[in-house]
Amino acid sequence: MTNRSRVLRLATRSSLQARTQSQVIADAIRAHDANIDVELVFVDTTGDQRADVPLHEIGGQGVFVKEVQHAVLDGRADAAVHSAKDLPSENVTGLTIAAFTERRSAQDALIGCSLDELRLGATVATGSVRRRAQLSVLRPDLSFAELRGNIPTRLERIPEGGAIVMAVAALEVLGMTDRIAQVLDIELCVPMVGQGCVAVEARTDDMVVREVLGHLDHTATRRAVEAERAFLAELGAGCSLPVAAHLDADGTFHAFMARDGEVVQLAGSIGSSDDHKVVGAGIAHECRRLLRTR
Numbered sequence: 001m002t003n004r005s006r007v008l009r010l011a012t013r014s015s016l017q018a019r020t021q022s023q024v025i026a027d028a029i030r031a032h033d034a035n036i037d038v039e040l041v042f043v044d045t046t047g048d049q050r051a052d053v054p055l056h057e058i059g060g061q062g063v064f065v066k067e068v069q070h071a072v073l074d075g076r077a078d079a080a081v082h083s084a085k086d087l088p089s090e091n092v093t094g095l096t097i098a099a100f101t102e103r104r105s106a107q108d109a110l111i112g113c114s115l116d117e118l119r120l121g122a123t124v125a126t127g128s129v130r131r132r133a134q135l136s137v138l139r140p141d142l143s144f145a146e147l148r149g150n151i152p153t154r155l156e157r158i159p160e161g162g163a164i165v166m167a168v169a170a171l172e173v174l175g176m177t178d179r180i181a182q183v184l185d186i187e188l189c190v191p192m193v194g195q196g197c198v199a200v201e202a203r204t205d206d207m208v209v210r211e212v213l214g215h216l217d218h219t220a221t222r223r224a225v226e227a228e229r230a231f232l233a234e235l236g237a238g239c240s241l242p243v244a245a246h247l248d249a250d251g252t253f254h255a256f257m258a259r260d261g262e263v264v265q266l267a268g269s270i271g272s273s274d275d276h277k278v279v280g281a282g283i284a285h286e287c288r289r290l291l292r293t294r
Contacts, residue, residue, distance in 0.1 A: 007037045008209065010200075011068045011077035014042040015150045020173050021198050022081040025101070025216065032215045041077040043068045069095060072201060078209050080201045084194030084225055085167075089233035092201075098213035099200040100222040104169035106196035106246055108189050111155065112163035114182035115139060123162040125154075131165045133242035133258040134189045137265075155179060169196040190244035190256040190265070193228040197221055220249070227270060227280035231255060234284035243287075245280065253280065257287040264290045 008029060012022035019040065026038035045067045064086040071077045073094055084100065091097065108131060113122070115138060124135060125147035132144050147154055147164055151174060158164050163181065171177045200216065202209045224247040231245040235257070242258040247270060255266045264287045270279045 006035060007039055008079065008212065009039050009041050009077040011041045011043050011071035011080045013045055013064060013068060017151055017170050017173055018081070018083075021083070024173075025081050025198065025200060028101075028216050029212060033212065036212065041071055043071050069201065072203060078202065078206065079213060082199050082201070084197040084199040085192040087194065087199060087229075089193070089229050089236075094204055095201045096204045096210065097199050098202040098210045099216040100218060100225050101198045101200070101216050102218040103197045103221045103224070104172050105183075106191040107168045107186060108165055108184045108191060108195075109168045109171065109180045110163040110182045110184065111166055111179050112158040112181055113161070114163075115184075117181070118142065118163060119161055123159040124165060125157060125159055125162065126165040128165065128192075130192060130242045130244050130256070131189070133263065134244070134256060135165070137263055138188060151176070167191075167195055186246055186248065186254055187267075190254045191246045193232045193243075193245050194225045195246070197225050199225075223247070223276050227253065227276040230277035230280035231284040234281040235288060245283070247276070247280070253283055255283050255287055257284075257291060259291055262291055266290075 010022050010026060012018045022040055026040065029036055029038050045064050065080070065082050068080045068082065069092050072080045079098070080095070118124070118139065120141050121143060123143045123145050125145040126132060127147045135142055145159060147157060149157070151166070151170055154164055154166065168177070168180070168183055171179060200213050202213055227247045228245040232243065235241070235243055242256070244256040246254045248254070251270050251272070253268045253270050257264045266283060266287060268279070268283050270276050
């Protein structure tokens with residue numbers, strides 16, 4: 001970076017989780033180059049401003065990232081830090097995902113009671129249509145309630161005798177994994193595309209910042225998340241449709257899709273020589289075909 005641009009500005013949401021994971025990125029940048037000073041630029045998003053409205057009613061995927069991306073595009077920041085699961089499958093013109101950082105746990109967890117501990121008809125709070133669809137397969141008797149807000153707020157809203165659902169990675173970031181009652185196996189509850197990964201975007205034409213961020217890119221995580229994003233892009237769906245995909249370290253691609261009470265859950269393999277994006281898209285095509293034929 002030039003002497004004039006020794007400060008690298010990271011745009012991020014202001015929630016505790018977003019601030020904490022952005023600080024991890026900032027520390028990693030400084031560790032790579034001690035001459036770079038990193039500043040956090042806090043941005044309020046539509047999802048933050050309308051915390052009382054279900055996500056699927058205000059646009060689903062993208063409601064936590066658009067304003068953060070605009071801060072980079074209009075020059076208020078040099079890069080944007082996101083939870084990769086919040087990113088729509090289509091890249092924004094003028095921005096490039098310069099780094100997919102090494103993934104934390106991709107799994108979901110129940111806070112409050114485990115599945116076996118939940119009484120018949122118990123209430124599980126979650127704002128995710130994906131999580132509701134998957135838990136309904138495991139426990140058709142469960143009732144569901146809406147859940148929004150930051151992590152400390154959500155942890156205060158565990159239904160009596162019930163549970164809430166959260167990403168394990170979010171609790172790992174904040175050092176709150178002691179609150180977990182049960183980590184859900186990926187075979188039972190397939191995670192959202194990109195879950196557990198932090199993605200960092202930069203302006204496509206800013207090769208200097210892209211080079212700095214490139215040192216944070218994790219090859220295996222990029223391959224996995226790109227395959228999952230190809231799956232989502234093929235479906236053309238976000239949070240409004242219950243879909244999920246995860247490529248694990250052994251090369252097994254888990255996929256889930258539901259519509260009108262019908263459910264498809266598949267598992268396939270992606271070899272090291274396979275075009276991971278093509279395979280991810282192909283599995284999405286197969287999910288869609290199976291739902292159409294039922």
